[in-house]
Amino acid sequence: MHRALRALARRLLGVRRTPAYYLPWITRPGLECALVLHNVEARFKPGWNEGPFELTAEQYGADGRLVARQRATVRDSTDAVELPLTAPREGCGFVVVRGERLHSDLYVCLFDGRTSTMTHGRGEFIERYPPRTRALLALLGGLAALAGRTLPAFARDQFVYSGTESRSHVLLLNLADVPNRIRVDVTRDGAPLGARLVRLPPCGAHLLHLADVAAPPARGTDVWRLRLTGNAWFNLYLVGAGREDLAGPLSLMHVK
Amino acid sequence: MSSNLGALLSATFYERGDEHLVEVIHQRDAARYRRLASLDIGVWDEAGTRLAAPAVDAGREILDVEALVAAVPGAPARVMVTFDARYDPAIFPYRPHHYAYLHRRGSPAPALYYAVNAGLGGVPDRIGATAINNFETYVFRRRPLAERYSLLLGCLSRWAPVEATITAHYGEARLAREVRLAPRAHVEVPLAAEHEGHRLARVELKALFRLVAYVVGRAEAGGELVLFDHLFTYFK
Numbered sequence: 001m002h003r004a005l006r007a008l009a010r011r012l013l014g015v016r017r018t019p020a021y022y023l024p025w026i027t028r029p030g031l032e033c034a035l036v037l038h039n040v041e042a043r044f045k046p047g048w049n050e051g052p053f054e055l056t057a058e059q060y061g062a063d064g065r066l067v068a069r070q071r072a073t074v075r076d077s078t079d080a081v082e083l084p085l086t087a088p089r090e091g092c093g094f095v096v097v098r099g100e101r102l103h104s105d106l107y108v109c110l111f112d113g114r115t116s117t118m119t120h121g122r123g124e125f126i127e128r129y130p131p132r133t134r135a136l137l138a139l140l141g142g143l144a145a146l147a148g149r150t151l152p153a154f155a156r157d158q159f160v161y162s163g164t165e166s167r168s169h170v171l172l173l174n175l176a177d178v179p180n181r182i183r184v185d186v187t188r189d190g191a192p193l194g195a196r197l198v199r200l201p202p203c204g205a206h207l208l209h210l211a212d213v214a215a216p217p218a219r220g221t222d223v224w225r226l227r228l229t230g231n232a233w234f235n236l237y238l239v240g241a242g243r244e245d246l247a248g249p250l251s252l253m254h255v256k
Numbered sequence: 257m258s259s260n261l262g263a264l265l266s267a268t269f270y271e272r273g274d275e276h277l278v279e280v281i282h283q284r285d286a287a288r289y290r291r292l293a294s295l296d297i298g299v300w301d302e303a304g305t306r307l308a309a310p311a312v313d314a315g316r317e318i319l320d321v322e323a324l325v326a327a328v329p330g331a332p333a334r335v336m337v338t339f340d341a342r343y344d345p346a347i348f349p350y351r352p353h354h355y356a357y358l359h360r361r362g363s364p365a366p367a368l369y370y371a372v373n374a375g376l377g378g379v380p381d382r383i384g385a386t387a388i389n390n391f392e393t394y395v396f397r398r399r400p401l402a403e404r405y406s407l408l409l410g411c412l413s414r415w416a417p418v419e420a421t422i423t424a425h426y427g428e429a430r431l432a433r434e435v436r437l438a439p440r441a442h443v444e445v446p447l448a449a450e451h452e453g454h455r456l457a458r459v460e461l462k463a464l465f466r467l468v469a470y471v472v473g474r475a476e477a478g479g480e481l482v483l484f485d486h487l488f489t490y491f492k
Contacts, residue, residue, distance in 0.1 A: 040395055040458060082397065114403075114476075115365070115401055115473065116403070116482075117473075119485070159283055161277065166366070166367035167367065221275060221277070225283060240369055241367065242359070242367065248366070249364065249365060251366040251367065251482075253368065254371075255355070256282050256351075256353060
């Protein structure tokens with residue numbers, strides 16, 4: 001029922017959903033980011049497993065602008081191609097990978113010069129809004145923002161970890177071609193710790209540093225509950241950090 | 257509580273020195289979605305001997321595995337911890353999984369966050385595993401890294417041993433190894449980084465029944481985990 005109502009609302013508002021396989025990316029000084037493109041999971045799928053597989057990767061920055069467009073050829077279903085994301089020197093966002101007969105989860109790797117962490121992307125969609133709905137969102141969203149609120153069209157719940165030795169930051173990805181105001185409410189054991197309203201440009205991203213939302217504990221690791229609400233479709237990845245925080249090695253990890 | 261309960265049997269590995277917190281449920285806003293119907297925990301050594309079955313409150317959202325294992329007398333450096341859960345399907349809006357946060361104390365490595373590997377529970381369709389899910393694969397970066405790879409495998413069966421083949425691919429060459437795991441036994445299978453001048457490209461795991469399986473990368477210097485990920489099935 002809930003799903004049907006959402007589908008109806010999308011139709012009335014003229015929102016279209018374009019299928020997209022996307023992966024997050026982060027670059028920082030001393031931290032390389034690369035995609036591993038392959039199609040090995042299609043190996044035993046007749047009609048899907050014969051290469052070569054031509055892929056394109058469109059890299060969007062935090063401001064939602066296209067940073068780079070790269071092409072890659074995966075020779076066959078046992079081949080893997082590494083695609084370094086070299087620019088900018090410091091940034092974040094997401095990459096949309098397209099290719100026919102692609103039927104595998106692709107990886108994004110963060111490399112600090114010694115070790116590499118990896119996670120996979122998501123096969124979802126990007127929402128496209130018609131002009132009248134954009135205008136409506138801009139008006140109503142602007143009014144809600146005056147009170148520090150957003151239009152709660154989508155909500156996500158996520159645990160995050162804030163510690164003295166390690167922590168998990170949040171990489172927010174706006175998977176819509178309209179500005180997305182995302183409100184982040186942080187609680188611990190039911191008590192509010194802080195709240196923040198973040199405005200992401202169309203197809204933009206934002207690395208939410210936990211310390212900007214609430215103070216870390218003096219010792220040990222705290223588990224915080226995040227409630228995220230946005231006016232358009234969005235997703236998030238966790239960014240694991242160690243004692244050097246964002247200046248040190250990082251990991252990226254998908255959530256449920 | 258619903259009379260139509262789902263089942264989820266999953267497992268992770270705890271290693272001494274790690275801070276390891278398991279999200280027992282997917283977080284939901286409504287309080288009624290924040291409680292399992294039941295949760296049985298088991299702590300198992302490498303041979304499959306049960307070391308402990310600590311009672312935990314099924315309403316607990318976060319489980320501190322480090323504290324749980326610390327209370328087990330004589331626990332070895334690595335144990336398998338199983339989570340046998342019964343739940344109202346509304347608790348898991350998406351594919352049921354526990355998630356977890358992991359970091360070696362004192363290590364410069366970043367924290368890791370991962371999906372706890374689910375074996376076949378009472379209702380396989382609820383874990384998205386109606387097709388063959390005991391034939392899995394993973395790909396690796398080709399560049400040399402200061403880390404060692406392996407597979408951590410655990411057997412969730414209650415009575416029957418499970419045989420598995422691990423095949424590591426290097427260029428055109430492959431190295432295969434057979435393992436046999438008694439019920440609730442577990443093993444770490446090292447994967448050589450190179451063979452005949454070729455880097456490790458991918459690994460395949462084939463088993464008669466589904467195993468708990470993680471791809472592991474350890475920092476060469478300290479041995480702490482820098483990669484702890486699930487494999488991918490060929491058949492979705």
